[in-house]
Amino acid sequence: MNEMAGAVGAFLAHYNQYITVFLMVAGLYIVIARGNMVKKLVGLSLFQTSVYLLYISAGKVAGGTAPIVDPDIAVYSHPLPHVLILTAIVVGVATLALGLALVVRINEAYGTIEEDEIFARGGEDREDV
Amino acid sequence: MTEHLPALQVVLPLFGALLAALVRRPSAAWLVSLAASVAAFAVSAALLAHVLDGGVITYRLGGWDPALGIEYRVDILNAIVLVLVSGIAAVSLPYARLSVAAEIPGDRIAWFYAMYLLALAGLLGIAITNDAFNAFVFLEVSSLSSYALIAMGRARRALVASYQYLIMGTIGATFYVIGVGFLYMMTGTLNLTLIAERIAEVQSIRPILAGIAFILVGISLKLALFPLHAWLPNAYAFAPSVATVFLSATATKVAIYLFVRYVYSVFGASLVWVDLPLTPILLALSIAAIFGAGTVAVFQSNLKRMFAYSSVAQVGYITLGLSLVTVPGVTGGLVHLLNHALIKGAIFMGLGAIVFRTGRIAIDDIAGIGRVMPLTTAAIVLAGLSLVGLPGTAGFVSKWYLVVAALDLGWWWLALLIVLGSMITIAYVGRVVEAAYFRAPAEALAGVREAPLQMLVPTWLLAAATVWFGIDTRLTAGLAERAATMLVGGLR
Numbered sequence: 105m106n107e108m109a110g111a112v113g114a115f116l117a118h119y120n121q122y123i124t125v126f127l128m129v130a131g132l133y134i135v136i137a138r139g140n141m142v143k144k145l146v147g148l149s150l151f152q153t154s155v156y157l158l159y160i161s162a163g164k165v166a167g168g169t170a171p172i173v174d175p176d177i178a179v180y181s182h183p184l185p186h187v188l189i190l191t192a193i194v195v196g197v198a199t200l201a202l203g204l205a206l207v208v209r210i211n212e213a214y215g216t217i218e219e220d221e222i223f224a225r226g227g228e229d230r231e232d233v
Numbered sequence: 234m235t236e237h238l239p240a241l242q243v244v245l246p247l248f249g250a251l252l253a254a255l256v257r258r259p260s261a262a263w264l265v266s267l268a269a270s271v272a273a274f275a276v277s278a279a280l281l282a283h284v285l286d287g288g289v290i291t292y293r294l295g296g297w298d299p300a301l302g303i304e305y306r307v308d309i310l311n312a313i314v315l316v317l318v319s320g321i322a323a324v325s326l327p328y329a330r331l332s333v334a335a336e337i338p339g340d341r342i343a344w345f346y347a348m349y350l351l352a353l354a355g356l357l358g359i360a361i362t363n364d365a366f367n368a369f370v371f372l373e374v375s376s377l378s379s380y381a382l383i384a385m386g387r388a389r390r391a392l393v394a395s396y397q398y399l400i401m402g403t404i405g406a407t408f409y410v411i412g413v414g415f416l417y418m419m420t421g422t423l424n425l426t427l428i429a430e431r432i433a434e435v436q437s438i439r440p441i442l443a444g445i446a447f448i449l450v451g452i453s454l455k456l457a458l459f460p461l462h463a464w465l466p467n468a469y470a471f472a473p474s475v476a477t478v479f480l481s482a483t484a485t486k487v488a489i490y491l492f493v494r495y496v497y498s499v500f501g502a503s504l505v506w507v508d509l510p511l512t513p514i515l516l517a518l519s520i521a522a523i524f525g526a527g528t529v530a531v532f533q534s535n536l537k538r539m540f541a542y543s544s545v546a547q548v549g550y551i552t553l554g555l556s557l558v559t560v561p562g563v564t565g566g567l568v569h570l571l572n573h574a575l576i577k578g579a580i581f582m583g584l585g586a587i588v589f590r591t592g593r594i595a596i597d598d599i600a601g602i603g604r605v606m607p608l609t610t611a612a613i614v615l616a617g618l619s620l621v622g623l624p625g626t627a628g629f630v631s632k633w634y635l636v637v638a639a640l641d642l643g644w645w646w647l648a649l650l651i652v653l654g655s656m657i658t659i660a661y662v663g664r665v666v667e668a669a670y671f672r673a674p675a676e677a678l679a680g681v682r683e684a685p686l687q688m689l690v691p692t693w694l695l696a697a698a699t700v701w702f703g704i705d706t707r708l709t710a711g712l713a714e715r716a717a718t719m720l721v722g723g724l725r
Contacts, residue, residue, distance in 0.1 A: 128411075132404070135400060135404065141396065144400060148400060148403055148404070151404070151407055152403070152407055155407055155410055155411055155414065158411065158414050159414050159417075162414065162417070162418045184301070185417075188366050188423075191366075191370055192369075192410065195369075195370065195373045198373075198377055199373070199377065199399065199403050202377055202380055202381065202399065203396065203399050203400075203403075206380070206384060206392055206395055206396045206399065207396065209384070209392050210389075210392045210393060210396060213389035213392055214389065222393055
């Protein structure tokens with residue numbers, strides 16, 4: 105019984121890693137399985153978000169606080185992963201913005217944002233420029 | 234001044250992009266881009282000269298210690314890549330003015346040049362940085378601007394091609410950054426040199442292997458390694474001509490550089506060549522690319538897409554050389570990286586000139602083009618022969634090194650496959666030659682004149698280079714061999 109409790113405890117202690125993996129796989133699945141271009145972008149964002157959690161978890165120091173210098177505090181979380189992820193968030197926002205802008209243009213050009221309908225209409229286009 | 238050259242390499246095109254977006258007038262934006270690209274080329278040439286004299290240049294951005302901050306590092310390998318990328322960017326710009334004016338609406342031309350310079354800054358950044366995460370940021374800078382460049386194509390399918398590239402490219406970049414995260418957790422640093430030092434001391438090898446797998450798959454998506462190439466053909470086919478020239482000659486090449494850097498300089502021999510059997514995997518995928526994508530290229534009617542599939546096949550030759558882990562093999566891969574950039578630059582410039590004069594790109598629409606645009610067509614055919622690997626051309630030099638490398642290992646079957654692959658190249662280049670010279674001119678070609686001098690000169694400059702580097706190989710094979718010796722000799 106104790107062994108089992110220990111195993112459950114060890115499992116729960118890494119709960120952030122399981123959330124990371126879940127977000128990663130769920131996001132990637134949406135990108136692959138959905139034909140709606142906006143939903144695909146949502147999946148892509150989810151996939152990218154999982155990486156933020158991956159890095160931030162690694163930067164956490166047990167008992168440490170936010171890395172803001174204060175004379176009363178001795179233990180801080182590692183600031184470098186936070187800085188990296190700040191950059192990655194900016195990249196993610198830019199990617200999502202560009203992707204959504206493309207979807208708006210695609211909707212104007214094709215009248216749909218469903219991938220299969222767009223490919224069905226691709227045959228109408230001429231093979232020139 | 235000279236000690237800040239590594240920073241200037243990236244900063245010049247970066248601020249050029251800002252300036253090009255601010256001036257808004259098409260001609261002014263073009264002039265800014267030309268100045269920034271030529272300056273970037275001068276900087277990379279100076280860096281190469283330094284490296285050839287005195288070994289390795291390192292540069293600490295903001296004076297931070299490399300363990301914490303970002304470090305730029307230039308050795309013979311990335312010096313060559315920097316010269317290639319900035320050189321292609323500079324040569325493409327004189328060509329770009331007319332082509333862009335014809336293909337892009339007037340109010341977006343300045344944006345086009347801003348994106349062009351941003352892509353250049355990103356690609357140069359990937360090549361020069363010695364920091365794993367910084368490489369990710371530059372990867373995204375160059376990718377996001379490439380998506381925008383591709384979306385500016387005239388056909389509505391350019392938008393879909395750009396969207397698909399965005400999805401695939403972002404998955405690739407995210408895989409890369411996941412892998413970097415694993416390496417960072419296990420080694421505590423993002424500096425590539427320090428990772429290489431510490432990676433051997435790590436006790437639990439599994440997270441490292443997972444990280445390596447993520448990084449290699451991520452970069453393979455960006456370099457269009459078969460079967461992760463699905464984004465490439467439509468992106469190159471529907472992008473504006475100048476964007477196709479620039480991206481086909483540089484974007485995949487820089488991704489290949491990053492691959493080489495990780496596999497040879499960072500991970501160490503035992504991890505990738507023993508624990509992960511990279512040679513057979515990479516070799517099989519390379520051969521599949523050469524034959525699979527090559528065969529698909531033969532049956533394309535859109536010429537831009539034909540040579541886009543050809544790019545996937547040619548990337549196969551490059552990765553084939555890299556998978557052999559011998560000095561001749563890596564030399565062959567690297568020299569083909571350079572030669573293929575020149576060849577594809579020349580071919581896509583020629584095709585862009587045809588689009589400029591005729592507005593057509595389907596092979597049946599431009600039948601007989603050799604009679605109305607003889608100089609442009611001759612440049613395409615010359616570069617095409619180099620692609621085949623005709624003796625006396627640059628392509629022959631690459632294939633020669635690859636065949637020698639295969640025979641060195643006693644793998645005669647591989648040498649045979651390399652030669653057989655060239656037969657497929659003959660098939661699609663032959664289709665172009667047949668349509669261009671041996672068919673009656675198509676109706677669409679009535680009244681079409683030769684391309685303007687501004688487009689012909691850069692096209693012929695690259696086409697002539699593919700012949701020049703077939704005869705005088707000091708600058709290509711010579712430097713590639715030095716880089717390969719450093720890489721293979723440095724394996725631990």
